[in-house]
Amino acid sequence: MKARYIRISTPDQKLERQLVKKHVNEKLYIDVCSGSTPFAEREQGQKLLSALDVTYISVHAIDRLGRNLLDILNTLEHFNSKGITLKVDNLGIESLIDGKPNQAFKLIISVLANIAEMERETMLERQREGIAIAKAKGIYKGREKGSKETVQQFLSKHKEVVKYLKSNQSLRNTAKLSGVSLGTVQKVKALL
Structure with missing residues (x-):
């Protein structure tokens, strides 16, 4: 069976971009979570990892699997060990060729996964800088330390x-x- 894995970070993001190359016979696995969440800890990621009938998985781009190089490589290794082919649509390449690992795929994915991880770190650094500037101007809106909500x-x-x-x-x-x-x-739930 063929599957398509989709990840968006927030519920208000659109899925259309990741569905452009969807085929009618693909089963969809859609997660709404941060790219920093390990693949094996995502609800749909877990289902996909344990699916016994999936032999082919498509993703729009490698950063949909995650934004951590080691996690992406571990996920790929899991798929390879199960004989599952992963196709990255925006690159047009597959992880397995005739059932054997595609070494060019692994090289390209390693580089792109490293870039995805670097993008996340850059975004977090910009966020920290923005908060520091806002604090310096006295306009930071974060919750005060020690304050409590009822x-x-x-x-x-x-x-x-x-x-x-x-x-x-x-x-x-x-x-x-x-x-x-x-x-x-x-x-x-605990408070209810």
Whole structure:
């Protein structure tokens, strides 16, 4: 069976770009999470890693698998060991040729995965610089250290999470639907 893996960072991002080369016989696996989350810890990533009938996986770009070189290489190694071919659409290359690892694929992916990791570090550095500038100007809006929210304030801030939990949605599904982290959902559940 063929599969397509899609990852977006936030629920408000669009999937269309990653669906351009989708084929009708592909099963979709869609995660809404940060690229820094290890592939094996993502809900759909776990399902894809344990799927027994998948023999071919397509992704739009290698950074959809992650933004950590070691994690991407481990994921590729898992696919290779199971005889699963990974195709990266924007490069037009596949991980296996006649059932054997494509060495050119591994080289190119290593370089691109390294770039994806570097992009993430650069973005975080820019974010830290922006926060430092905002703090220097006295306009930083982060929560003050030591300040506390009441339980009611916290729950009122996460009304959607409460609604989905009360309708018996799973924790992961609630996180996806609400656009918050799994940790936030767990905290709301504990407070309810």
